[in-house]
Amino acid sequence: MLMLAVVSLTLIAIDSLTPWLRPAHVWLEPLAQPFQWASTLPMRWREWNEESLESRAAIIANNDKLETEVLVYKAQLQRMAELSAENQQLKSLLNGAELIKNNVIVAELTGISPDPFRHFITINRGASDDIKEGLAVIDGEGLMGQVVKAFENHSRVLLITDSSHALPVYNLRNNVRSIIEGTGDFQRLRLRHVSPTQDIQVGDTFLSSGLGQRFPSGYPVGTVSAINKDPGQAFIDVSISPAAKVDRSLRLLVVFTTVETLDNYSQPISSPMKKSPGLSNASGQ
Amino acid sequence: MPPDNSPLSLTAISLSLIAAFYLYSLPLQGELAFWRPPFVLLVAAYWLLVQPHYVGITFVWFCGLLLDLLYGNIIGQNALAMSVTAYVLTTQGYRVRHLSLPFQCPAAMLIVMLYQTIWMSTRLLSEDIVLGWPIFYPALSGALTWPLIAGGLYHLRRIFR
Numbered sequence: 001m002l003m004l005a006v007v008s009l010t011l012i013a014i015d016s017l018t019p020w021l022r023p024a025h026v027w028l029e030p031l032a033q034p035f036q037w038a039s040t041l042p043m044r045w046r047e048w049n050e051e052s053l054e055s056r057a058a059i060i061a062n063n064d065k066l067e068t069e070v071l072v073y074k075a076q077l078q079r080m081a082e083l084s085a086e087n088q089q090l091k092s093l094l095n096g097a098e099l100i101k102n103n104v105i106v107a108e109l110t111g112i113s114p115d116p117f118r119h120f121i122t123i124n125r126g127a128s129d130d131i132k133e134g135l136a137v138i139d140g141e142g143l144m145g146q147v148v149k150a151f152e153n154h155s156r157v158l159l160i161t162d163s164s165h166a167l168p169v170y171n172l173r174n175n176v177r178s179i180i181e182g183t184g185d186f187q188r189l190r191l192r193h194v195s196p197t198q199d200i201q202v203g204d205t206f207l208s209s210g211l212g213q214r215f216p217s218g219y220p221v222g223t224v225s226a227i228n229k230d231p232g233q234a235f236i237d238v239s240i241s242p243a244a245k246v247d248r249s250l251r252l253l254v255v256f257t258t259v260e261t262l263d264n265y266s267q268p269i270s271s272p273m274k275k276s277p278g279l280s281n282a283s284g285q
Numbered sequence: 286m287p288p289d290n291s292p293l294s295l296t297a298i299s300l301s302l303i304a305a306f307y308l309y310s311l312p313l314q315g316e317l318a319f320w321r322p323p324f325v326l327l328v329a330a331y332w333l334l335v336q337p338h339y340v341g342i343t344f345v346w347f348c349g350l351l352l353d354l355l356y357g358n359i360i361g362q363n364a365l366a367m368s369v370t371a372y373v374l375t376t377q378g379y380r381v382r383h384l385s386l387p388f389q390c391p392a393a394m395l396i397v398m399l400y401q402t403i404w405m406s407t408r409l410l411s412e413d414i415v416l417g418w419p420i421f422y423p424a425l426s427g428a429l430t431w432p433l434i435a436g437g438l439y440h441l442r443r444i445f446r
Binding site: 008039116118156164 | 309311
């Protein structure tokens with residue numbers, strides 16, 4: 001008994017302090033897959049039910065609705081092409097030399113962590129699809145989380161609602177920067193260190209700011225659902241409801257951020273700055 | 286009743302443990318997830334009491350290790366918590382075995398409370414989890430589901446004899 005306790009304590013120490021036991025996690029991960037897959041069966045069954053037990057009329061109505069939606073999105077996309085071209089032009093005028101382009105890959109949810117204290121999910125894309133640690137995962141509504149471990153054919157994603165997760169954001173209304181952290185509750189995020197004088201209202205939308213170099217900027221994270229001002233506290237308590245359906249989405253997107261150099265623009269600005277730092281101001285004007 | 290030594294009881298043990306692992310990994314909506322009873326521990330505890338020549342503390346330790354490996358916890362946390370709980374259970378085995386079902390439920394609650402306490406303490410070393418009463422919800426739900434688990438395993442044992 002004592003022996004087993006000592007062995008397990010040693011294992012805990014080794015696994016939490018060193019990366020030596022990582023291979024064991026990687027080898028045994030395939031063993032967990034059937035259980036992980038089985039754990040999503042109720043969700044799949046519900047989805048299958050909704051899909052296959054609907055009446056013909058409902059399906060036709062749904063199809064009509066989707067077609068209209070596609071049309072609306074296509075129309076918006078036309079504007080988008082024009083806007084991004086304009087954006088590119090403006091950026092080149094501002095001497096910005098690169099354009100951030102986000103490619104996505106569709107992934108499916110294959111497992112949910114049974115541990116209520118940690119918000120992990122498993123998706124069916126892994127290192128073989130170029131998934132790396134740190135990539136952002138979104139659903140149709142907003143930011144969901146980030147890849148924390150990429151295995152060969154699947155990867156583990158830490159959700160933004162996990163109590164150990166935080167990400168830099170900005171307020172869409174007035175560009176005030178802040179940090180959102182998870183609370184361990186799927187329906188609630190929390191803003192960190194908001195001073196009572198800061199301009200913030202219920203209904204404000206927060207987007208990822210990209211400042212942490214981890215998440216791409218501009219994805220919706222959540223909207224302010226409640227503000228609690230306690231005069232005795234130095235900071236106010238701001239609750240955010242996440243934009244993404246963090247605990248319900250079955251289909252997700254993994255975002256690859258690639259930085260593209262603007263090829264129609266040659267960049268002489270960065271070189272003089274490197275050569276003579278003293279002249280950087282002059283060259284900027 | 287003579288102890289049943291047939292290899293069939295090994296089948297029963299492994300089948301019930303696979304079912305326990307499956308039940309453990311079922312997703313539960315939001316708050317409900319805190320109420321999930323530790324099925325693997327309860328099933329292992331049952332076999333520890335009724336089949337002590339097959340299931341010992343080492344067996345329970347390996348179950349815990351598997352649980353850690355399967356769900357990406359830090360290796361050894363569940364193994365430690367489950368083996369210490371199993372040890373306490375074996376020292377008290379002669380008492381627990383003779384309890385009637387209504388008295389087994391509070392015993393199951395104490396067992397799960399002990400397990401949760403050890404598990405959460407080891408987790409606190411390396412993770413920042415939100416402490417609170419939810420830690421002991423599984424003890425309550427474990428006590429409530431214990432009659433079902435014990436009844437189910439009893440029938441399983443009778444089928445594989």
